Amino acid sequence: MNIEKMTRRQLIGLAAVATAAAVTDWDDASRTVGRVEAATMKHGGSGGGKAEQVAPGVWRIRFGKPEKLTPLSFRTAPIHKEGFSSLTPCDQPPFSLDDITFRTTGRGCAVTLPMTTEERIFGFGLNTKLFDKTDRRVFLRPSDDPEGSLGDSHAPVPFYVSTEGYGVYMDTARYASFYSGNVAPTAVRGATGAGGGPADNTQDLYRQRTLSAKTMLVDVPSAEGVDVYIFGGPAMGDAVCRYNLFSGGGAPPPLWGLGVAYRGKGDFSAADSLKLAQTLRDEKMPCDIWGVEPGWQTKTYSCSFVWNTGKFPNPDGFIREMRGLGYRTSFWEHAFTHSSSPIHKDLEPFSGDYRVWDGLVPDFAGKSARTIFGRYQDKVLYAKGADSVKLDECDNQPDSATPWSFPEASSFPSGLDGEQYHSLIGALYQQTMWEPLRRRNKRTWGLVRNAHALAAPLPYVVYSDSYDHRCYVRGLVNAGFSGLLWTPEVRDAGSPEELCRRIGTVIFSPYAMVNAWYIALPPWIQVNRDKNNAGEPMPEQASTTDAVRSLFQLRMSLLPYLYSAFHSYAETGTPPTRALVMDWPDDKASHAVDDQFLCGPSLMVAPMFTGQTNRDVYLPPGLWYDYWTGEKLAGGRKIEGVSKPLDQVPLYVRDNTLLPLAEPIEHVTSDTRFALIVRVYGDTPTPVTLYADDGETYDYEHGALNRVTLSWNGGKGEIVTKGGYTGPERYEVVRWTPMG
């Protein structure tokens, strides 16, 4: 394979294989793609570092001697250069790069960046409890607890954005700390604002103060240098797009990936799964993805990757039968490889020097482990027809006295240590498991428990074991700042109300999953665990089933819209779900909103939470429409007392939107044809482009893609289709409906 001659799209996902012959090679290849390839447009010193523009509106400043193994050395895809043309140009750095300072310490190195006292900082990866990250320390440690108060989570990302319209990425796999305006350099006198003079006593103590002069301090342990990347705007959203395009652009899902996902009980046999899968069809409950455990955990919990033949006597047949029912399959696994596994012996030399659950920790940074592991998984999963995987347990327990994962002091054959590998294992594991499917020209849509920087091109959605509906919404709001996809999966629910409210959120996420891993019946039959497993339906089963079906149908009616939003993610870097502040950075009221989010270009969701009879909704400036009533609403204000029944969600449409809504289908097929009702909001609606292709291969990269542009002019709808896709037609507009 000659990396020089491959197209960008060919490189995505395969790049790792192509170049991982040795880590050095891979690293060099990455530099070729991500660093040197881009024309050097501007030079200049800054804080002793050498600055160069590495992509339009993206500057790199190299300080000191950066570590060799960083997130960028393992990038999933090359920079999506073409995508930058869709953005407002940005020729000048957002602030003087000379204002960045760098120094090494015995501990590692430190970078300071300028801040204004007014700007607000967001990002740093997934977070379910924190939103505004200004005036605090953020500590980027991967954790199995997404609720950490210092910023540790399943997916910490050393990238932040500012309401001043820029982003900063520090290329490090270290557990870096960011002090976003709450430290006082000695050189800046009086920064605390408060005056001098005597105070009475210690009772005067610990008053929280805002500094009157701010800097961002970044503490990168162990490293003697670091590459700092500055992403210009002009607006915050543009900086996020630049970061995502720099990462390679967002991952386009297969069409079925945007359908509804259901994970059956952990101990389900093939027969159990087939039976319940049929029941869902009988109930006309939309569902595209079926999740199941193949039973290859051993008694120590590490994986043998050997099918449990008691439960799955014929895996191929099971997958085929599920497919016959219209389901794609998603199989659970984790990477820690038990000695009884057929690949254990081959893998041992290419693993870390500490075990987890008596299992090997494969070094996915090296070609050997990737090949041994990936080829075997290809054989036992993908060759049998499996469509996707759920990659569990690849995080860490930094606050546990008895962490089960490998220690930070681990060493790996690639040269990574345990700290770096904890940051990178999620991405590397995803790459390893994605590669065989890329080779099969098959798109996938998976789940993963750990992610980090530059994750946009990876077709995996981060999930969590933790559980709070408000936190889950906040996770969704935050993920969009950092090139992450997150699912607020529905699992625990204390009542039919809670179940419906949670489903009302998850249907607007990248992965609309009900995770019923410990209950035999679907939760809409019975939310109580014990009663569910005793086979006892709840009294409200009929009304709950209807409400859930309605919500799932809403999801299915949005499939064309969402597919389009994900194509935008791939092509322009625009996150499919995101915070209000990302689109309205100058609207201060939007800065604080972390319980509403934007979904795609035109919709805003304001989930209701259990126990609420109504809620307040903030409408950013502009005109809005209630999705359900069509009522026209002036924005730039809070509306109070919003209430929707259990089968609905407070949902708002931006002015001048063409919203294509499909007749809901139960699941995607190769010849799915969406019957569209196009709602017309406002007087001069922006045209909307839908994407038509086979929905499951990468042929679209070679032209097998149609862009179907809907526009509304002079009271009349127009459809223009362009492109080289020749398969079954995907869209048929049955009606244009002007709203209000």
Add this chain to the structure above:
Amino acid sequence: MNIEKMTRRQLIGLAAVATAAAVTDWDDASRTVGRVEAATMKHGGSGGGKAEQVAPGVWRIRFGKPEKLTPLSFRTAPIHKEGFSSLTPCDQPPFSLDDITFRTTGRGCAVTLPMTTEERIFGFGLNTKLFDKTDRRVFLRPSDDPEGSLGDSHAPVPFYVSTEGYGVYMDTARYASFYSGNVAPTAVRGATGAGGGPADNTQDLYRQRTLSAKTMLVDVPSAEGVDVYIFGGPAMGDAVCRYNLFSGGGAPPPLWGLGVAYRGKGDFSAADSLKLAQTLRDEKMPCDIWGVEPGWQTKTYSCSFVWNTGKFPNPDGFIREMRGLGYRTSFWEHAFTHSSSPIHKDLEPFSGDYRVWDGLVPDFAGKSARTIFGRYQDKVLYAKGADSVKLDECDNQPDSATPWSFPEASSFPSGLDGEQYHSLIGALYQQTMWEPLRRRNKRTWGLVRNAHALAAPLPYVVYSDSYDHRCYVRGLVNAGFSGLLWTPEVRDAGSPEELCRRIGTVIFSPYAMVNAWYIALPPWIQVNRDKNNAGEPMPEQASTTDAVRSLFQLRMSLLPYLYSAFHSYAETGTPPTRALVMDWPDDKASHAVDDQFLCGPSLMVAPMFTGQTNRDVYLPPGLWYDYWTGEKLAGGRKIEGVSKPLDQVPLYVRDNTLLPLAEPIEHVTSDTRFALIVRVYGDTPTPVTLYADDGETYDYEHGALNRVTLSWNGGKGEIVTKGGYTGPERYEVVRWTPMG
């Protein structure tokens, strides 16, 4: 000053000054004293490191390239070589030093040490929640929260001991992690014990398992090497003694330091203090130390070190008057220096590059800051007669998103970074504040909020803001493993019962303090804060006052015994308070006891906690006597239903003890003469040595010390006095009382 010609005792405390002309010099001097001076008795490779015996039964293995600035580079005192002769000889390392492995990682370096599956690990500094540190991760970060579950505390110490009879010290100021038997090297197959084979599903997950083959893994971040010190036994207690002697031996307190301490309300003026101090005398309430805030906090809370003249119009006069009432003074302060301070300008070039509360962080690792700060403090405090200080706020807030202390990424002129300085600031601040008093030939006994390794010679006791009686007892139990002194200070109390129970613990600690910093009246008058400050006594004030007085008198009657115990700490390294397991490492039942402790050579305390009408007490093997009743009790068993009234504490005397009890005095004076009743326990009591000197200077180092040995032979007591102290006699035996 010529360090080569000074005696060991002369070096203590002054060594820092003598050698801190440059940090390099100091470091070299330390090596002279602590490393090279001791004859190399054994050579040998181990895990690639070079091993040498640096003191009797103490081996150093140097791995890689250790950092230049470590706790040993700032040692307070040279090795107490003479002290080792009091220990059972130990000529061989406790295990093969070749079994220690070392490797560097990108993150720092890692050391593994052998472990048996049976041994139990203790130590790692102060901890109030944890006791047995086996099979867990311990993370040595200084913290303002002593209740951390990973081992972070006010005084994390990279030293641990084993029931197998050895200790290990890692000479690092880094935030090191120790994995004490809970990690599984890949090379050790099947270490988890559990078999292979398929398990059902993830519900089988997360079972806690004990590894069947153990190692200790030590993760030292940022360092490319580390000196590992192995301390032989033969028993655990001997290893602790070796560590304390290696540190320089324990700090001998002034005699008044062992009296009762009272800290008045934070906003007390000189007049307020004098008034209440007189009241205590009127009440015959024993008290030696008066703590007070000089009011030099500024509005930003950083210190000006300028007396609040409104409250203290004449500091010299105030101190003199307090002394006239028989009180020694202890003044509160912290090190962060406000711009209004007279030393701010001089100090600025010798401070860190980040401020705390808008105050400078002086670099106490360098001679300049020590001199500027120390000389000034000498002028405003010690020259006016102040006897001691309480050094506050010198810890860290590692789990806070808005830490108020300096960031780990700070840099200091000495070359230390913020991580190292957080570990070392406590010791360096103590050294800085102790030096001027050493020069004045005046012993002190202070308080400090942060300590670390090699702390034994420092005459400061660690205290805490946190508060739980059981935790405080556990802190006392743990401190003895790690060369630390800890006071379970009495502050909050919800009831007269709780007040008395807490005082019943603190009187057996190195610092018998009531900290009434937010109440105007003593807590024995009123425990309720609001009522106290409203001047409203509680109904139980009389009985409570009597009970507290009785407990304080018990403390005062133990003064000769405690003074002797502290001399043992200085001369043999035996901790004055310690866990049962330290004296009975082979008694498995003792391994788990963390709510009883040994005080001095012969007493065991089993505090009662609020709400208990009785408690179980574990008596280690041997014969014991109830202190109060004289009842003889067989040990090696748990006795149930022990109960004592509020003015007593369950207290047990070891068999064959001569216990000298003094007629309680109210406070120590220069001519204090203790009238002793010597209780004789058992048939062949061990002789006991009391120490007589001036009780307040270092003249005892030059021979002005008498050893008064009491022995009991053939039913008759004998007193032999030896030494060169010629001042007022300290002891008079008025009676020998055979017990049972």
